[in-house]
Amino acid sequence: xxxxxxxxxxxxxxxxxxxxxxxxxxxxxxxxxxxxxxxxxxxxxxxxxxxxxxxxxxxxxxxxxxxxxxxxxxxxxxxxxxxxxxxxxxxxxxxxxxxxxxxxxxxxxxxxxx
Amino acid sequence: xxxxxxxxxxxxxxxxxxxxxxxxxxxxxxxxxxxxxxxxxxxxxxxxxxxxxxxxxxxxxxxxxxxxxxxxxxxxxxxxxxxxxxxxxxxxxxxxxxxxxxxxxxxx
Numbered sequence: 001x002x003x004x005x006x007x008x009x010x011x012x013x014x015x016x017x018x019x020x021x022x023x024x025x026x027x028x029x030x031x032x033x034x035x036x037x038x039x040x041x042x043x044x045x046x047x048x049x050x051x052x053x054x055x056x057x058x059x060x061x062x063x064x065x066x067x068x069x070x071x072x073x074x075x076x077x078x079x080x081x082x083x084x085x086x087x088x089x090x091x092x093x094x095x096x097x098x099x100x101x102x103x104x105x106x107x108x109x110x111x112x113x114x
Numbered sequence: 115x116x117x118x119x120x121x122x123x124x125x126x127x128x129x130x131x132x133x134x135x136x137x138x139x140x141x142x143x144x145x146x147x148x149x150x151x152x153x154x155x156x157x158x159x160x161x162x163x164x165x166x167x168x169x170x171x172x173x174x175x176x177x178x179x180x181x182x183x184x185x186x187x188x189x190x191x192x193x194x195x196x197x198x199x200x201x202x203x204x205x206x207x208x209x210x211x212x213x214x215x216x217x218x219x220x221x222x
Contacts, residue, residue: 041151043200043212056208090157097208102159103147 003027006091006106013081014114021076021109023091029104031055031097032074034066037088037108049074050097081113117141120201120213127220133188135216137201140182141209148175148186149200151215157200160186191220 004025013019025032033056034046047066048056054066063079078085088108095101118139127133137146148160161168161175163184168175172191177184188195201213 040214041198042214043202045210045212048210056210088155092157102162104159105149105157108155108157 003104004091004093004106006089006109008109009107010110010112012112012114015081015083017081018077018079019081019111020078021089021091021111023074023076023106025072025091025093025104025106027093027104029093029095030071031094032068032071033092033094033103034074034076035090035092037090039087043090047074047076048097055097078111081111083113086111086113116214117205117211118201118203118213120199120216122216123214124217125219127191127218129192129220129222131191131220133191133195133218133220135186135199135201135218137184137186137213138182139184139201139203139211141203141211142206143179143182143203144206145204146177146184147202147204148184149202151198151200153197160199188218191218193220193222196220 007022031050033048037043046060049068052068065077068074088110090108091106092103094103121136145164147162150158172189174187196219198215198217200215
């Protein structure tokens with residue numbers, strides 16, 4: 001059973017399009033995260049939700065909008081995609097925010113914007 | 115300057131060697147994480163610690179809060195340990211910062 005799953009694994013799209021990445025965890029965790037890993041492999045936190053409430057919202061363009069329909073899901077919607085959005089996006093979950101235990105990561109979604 | 119600095123950036127070792135990866139940070143923290151990113155891209159959490167030392171198999175993580183420094187040690191290294199090791203900190207200001215990673219290659 002996959003603990004944290006993301007779909008799709010690969011996403012290739014044109015500039016200006018709108019796309020979504022879905023994330024689901026079956027660990028019963030309260031906290032979920034979205035991270036971006038750029039072409040230099042540097043990871044950066046984008047958002048964190050705890051019990052469906054946004055608790056971390058880093059300086060991210062407002063074209064990125066997370067949506068948490070329930071504790072087990074945290075989806076990432078991106079409007080008007082730009083070339084610079086090309087990256088690998090990782091979803092993760094933990095028992096509680098940031099210090100609440102180890103984080104479990106999804107396999108990543110490689111987004112390529114042409 | 116990055117809030118979390120790791121050294122070395124790249125490390126090559128012979129199988130069986132003892133390996134140390136260092137992490138220094140400049141912010142007040144609630145916890146520090148060590149992550150492993152496999153060559154295929156998957157990320158696994160190795161440790162979360164806020165004081166002292168933790169051990170899991172051949173891996174040992176230590177942290178010195180006063181010196182704002184953590185080390186990850188690998189004993190009896192093996193080629194399957196080849197990966198990127200990433201240090202990350204949860205700051206007391208509710209931020210999360212990553213180091214740039216240490217790329218480890220263990221040669222048989």
